[in-house]
Amino acid sequence: MLYNGRPVDLTPEEEEIATMFAVMKDTDYATKPVFVKNFWEDWKKVLGPKHVIQKFELCDFTPIFDWHAAEKEKKKQMSAEEKKQLKEEKAKAEERYAWVLIDGVGNFRVEPPGLFRGRGEHPKMGKLKRRIFPEDIVLNIGKEAPVPECPLPGHKWKEVRHDNTVTWLAFWNDPINVKEFKYVFLHQSSSLKGKSDEEKYDKARKLTSKIDSIRESYTKDFKAKDVEARQIAVATYLIDRLALRAGNEKDDDEADTVGCCSLKVEHVSLSPPSSLEFDFLGKDSIRYQNSVVVNEEVYDAIHDFKKGKKEGVDLFDRLDTSKLNAHLKKYMQGLTAKVFRTYNASYTLETQLKETLGATLNEKTAEYSRANKEVAILCNHQRTVSKGHSAQMERLEAKISELKTLREELATDLGKVKKGKPPVHSTAKRPPTAEQLEKKLAQTDARIAKMTLDLSVKEDLKTVALGTSKINYMDPRITVAWCKRHEIPIEKVFNKSLLAKFAWAMNVEPNFRFCEADGGADEDL
DNA sequence: ACCCTGACTTAGCATCGACCAG
C-alpha cells in the first residue's frame, strides 16, 4: 500500500488488517465515520507508536484493493472443473469436523478474523475481530470420548468439559464482546434441534385454547387503576395484535433498537380519532412503520403513558420483559412474548390457506406464497431491494408491451384471414391459417398474463423476505397437511434444507389443524 | 428486585452454483 504517496512495507499481521479494510472500499461501511474510526484505532494499536504510518488520511489502500480484485478475477476465471475439484478437496479435509456421533454439526469452522460488521448504527462497527486460537476454545464432549486432536501443532484447547445438560459442542468468547459467546451447535437437520422446534410449535399451538380468555383478560385491564397492570395489558395487546418482539434492555455499546417493552415515547404517535402510528428501528435496525386503528381504551392508555414525558423516555416506564413474561406465565405454562409471534404467524398462515381456490399446481403454490407473504408482513421480515431491481422491472415492462404489440398484430391478421384476405403482419411464405393464428393469439395472451402477474408479484415482494417466517415461525405441519390435502408435492414448497429441518413434521395427518389444539386443554388458569 | 451470565432462537446479507433465455 501507499503512505503519503510512497510504498510502505508492512508485516504480515499489519498487512492482513490493512487488507480487511481495503477490500471494503466499495461497501458503505467504508464511508461511515464510526467504522473508519474504530478500524483506525485498532490498526494503530497493531502498528505501534513508532510506525511510519501515523495518519489515516495519508493511507492509500488502492494497491491492496486492486490486488484483491485481481485475485477474485483469477478465481472466477478458473474452469468449472478446477473449482469443483478445489471444493471437493476442501470438503474432504473438513469432513472429519462436520459430524458428531449422532448428527451433523452446523458451524464447525471458527469465525475468521475480520472487521466487525454491526448492523445499523452500531458503535463497534469496524473494530478488529481477532483470530481465534485453540487456547480460546472450550470443547464439550462425552466423559469417555477421546479428546479431539488440536489441529494446530504446539497449541492446546482452553478447556474440555463434559456437560450433558447443554446442546453446544464448543464455544469461544466473542472478541468484540468478550463477555459473550460464540457456540458451535448441531446442524439444523439434527433430530435434537427438530425436537425442540416441535416443542416450540406445540407450545404456540396450545395458545389456541387460551387466546380468547387472554384477550378478554388484557382487554379488561386496559382500564386498570394500577399503572403497571395497565401497561402490561397494553403491551400484551401490541405483542398479540402486531407481533412485536418483547424488547429487552440494550447497552449503550449496541445499536439503538427497540421492541415492545423498550419503545420510547417518540416511537408511537397518536393520530385522531383512534390510530397509532409506529415508527422505530427493531431487530437488525429494520424499520417498523405501521399505522393501526386501535381500540379506544388502548388509544387513551397510550395517550396517558406518553403524557409529560420527554423524547427518549420509555413509553412503558413500569415495565420490562421479565415482568411481562412473569405475568404471561399466569395464563399458560411456558408462555412468553415470543410465543405470540409464533402463534400469530402460524394462525395467519392457516387462515390464509383455508380457501385455496387455485386449480393448477402453479396457482396453488402461488397462493401459498401469498399466504407466506401475509405472515412475513405481519412479522416485518424485510430485505433490501436488490441492486438491479428497477432495471429488471423496466425490462419486464418492455417485454410485456412488446408482447402486447404482437398480440394486436395477431388479432388484425386473424380478422383479415377470417375474411379471406391476406394477413398484413405475417412474413411467412405460406400465410397462416385462422386456427394457427388463434392458437398463437391464445399463447400470447397466456404469456402476457403470466408476465404481468410475475411483474406484480416481483414488485410486491421486493422488500419482503419470505424465508424467515418459513424457517422460524410457520408451523411446518400446516404446510405439510395443506400439501397433502391439495396433492401438492411437498418439494414444491420446502427446499432440501427445510425438508431436513422439518423431517419431524412430515407424517402429519392431512386434516391437521394448528388452531384445533388437542393437547393441554386444561392447564392451570 | 435487580443484575449478570449463559444458552439458545431468529435475522438479513453475501456468496455460490444451477438454470435459463438469448
Next chain:
DNA sequence: CTGGTCGATGCTAAGTCAGGGT
C-alpha cells in the same frame, strides 16, 4: 455457449429468556 438471475446455503449478528447470585 454465456451472461444474468435466482434460489440455496453459509455466515455471524442480534435477539429472547431462564436462572443464579446479591
